[in-house]
């Protein structure tokens with residue numbers, strides 16, 4: 138029996154699809170989210186429980202077939218699609234969606250890896266709790282993918298990345314063993330932290346099959362403001378003021394450049410962007426979560442914006458009048474990637490910087506880019522409270538964008554990454570490495586760091602069954 142037939146035997150014939158790298162039927166799992174690369178897998182396998190995952194891994198390891206774990210396939214660094222060889226098995230977790238346990242006293246939820254993030258939000262919200270990880274891909278991305286990429290999103294400023302929300306994991310190792318550590322402990326100093334090793338490992342060290350996650354009480358009120366600011370330094374001043382005035386109530390602080398927002402106006406005209414008429418180069422979205430009441434939240438937010446207006450670090454603002462309006466404001470922010478996609482191909486970057494270095498990064502990078510390639514258009518947006526910018530460079534207006542990028546993409550990337558690294562930043566903030574940024578690792582990481590990563594990979598996955606070509610070579 139060949140490997141594909143054996144996989145059919147383990148998970149059922151209906152849950153194995155053979156790949157061809159070409160037909161539209163397979164586009165979903167062989168194609169990356171940005172539609173820039175299409176792989177060719179041997180097969181897509183969809184086990185229904187941890188034991189089946191373990192059996193699939195054992196079979197593949199014995200046959201020398203490598204595995205690419207896949208959740209919602211919303212990753213932006215080509216780590217969740219097969220390479221072009223036609224030899225890799227894509228292991229989808231999308232049948233493993235159960236919420237196994239919700240423990241109100243321990244403030245934890247234990248959930249299977251294929252559960253969609255938004256579905257988990259709905260379950261815990263019905264029970265009166267909050268799982269604060271939130272990102273624009275929440276309707277498709279999965280908990281397993283969120284943990285495997287250590288996803289960030291829009292509330293990191295208050296609650297941290299996916300890593301900070303994970304208390305325990307269940308993992309199938311590259312040998313096909315099951316490691317279960319779903320205890321939900323907040324303290325457990327018993328040797329190396331294996332959980333933290335798997336979080337952010339992008340499917341290269343094992344398959345995450347379930348996780349125990351930290352919950353928070355639902356805030357009594359959530360209020361959002363949208364403000365126009367005169368510069369990136371002013372946005373930083375507003376952030377510092379918001380931290381001082383709102384303390385732990387500050388749960389979101391997003392920055393958006395005018396060009397990024399103007400793409401939303403152009404390509405998604407059904408979304409109404411407030412205070413857009415002026416010439417302010419930036420907008421910020423501030424979210425306050427309040428444990429008392431809506432009027433209390435409004436009073437605090439109005440006071441903050443009033444002071445900011447007087448100080449000149451903000452020129453105009455609106456506060457959402459309802460939950461529906463709050464959603465509309467977030468929708469504008471979260472639609473920027475879609476609007477950018479409609480605008481055409483671009484060189485997208487996800488950089489992290491010390492927050493204080495952001496104005497310098499923006500000024501210096503812009504000067505270098507326009508010096509080298511006059512007319513390029515920069516769409517800046519991101520999680521200012523975390524020092525994370527999505528810095529997307531589009532071709533000059535009227536130019537053939539694919540052709541422009543074919544000629545200049547590498548030059549653009551070198552300018553942006555060198556500028557971030559020179560200011561103490563990182564070339565990958567929250568999207569990870571995948572296959573797309575593997576070569577950047579080699580140029581930006583110290584040899585000692587790379588060698589430690591390779592040693593860990595060799596120790597846990599000596600035959601290289603798990604997602605080869607991702608993170609480390």
Ligand SMILES: Cc1cc2nc3c(=O)[nH]c(=O)nc-3n(C[C@H](O)[C@H](O)[C@H](O)COP(=O)(O)OP(=O)(O)OC[C@H]3O[C@@H](n4cnc5c(N)ncnc54)[C@H](O)[C@@H]3O)c2cc1C
Nearest residue numbers: 208209210211212216279281282283285288289290340345
């Ligand atoms: C519109 C949009 C907005 C986004 N916004 C953000 C954002 O704000 N913040 C952010 O951090 N990211 C963001 N992303 C990136 C992406 O959504 C996240 O990286 C997400 O966490 C990936 O989850 P997924 O289930 O889609 O994983 P996939 O894309 O399927 O996989 C991502 C990686 O994780 C591995 N993997 C997946 N599941 C498992 C598993 N169960 N066990 C082991 N490895 C696994 C894969 O092999 C791959 O390497 C955004 C993406 C889009 C399309």
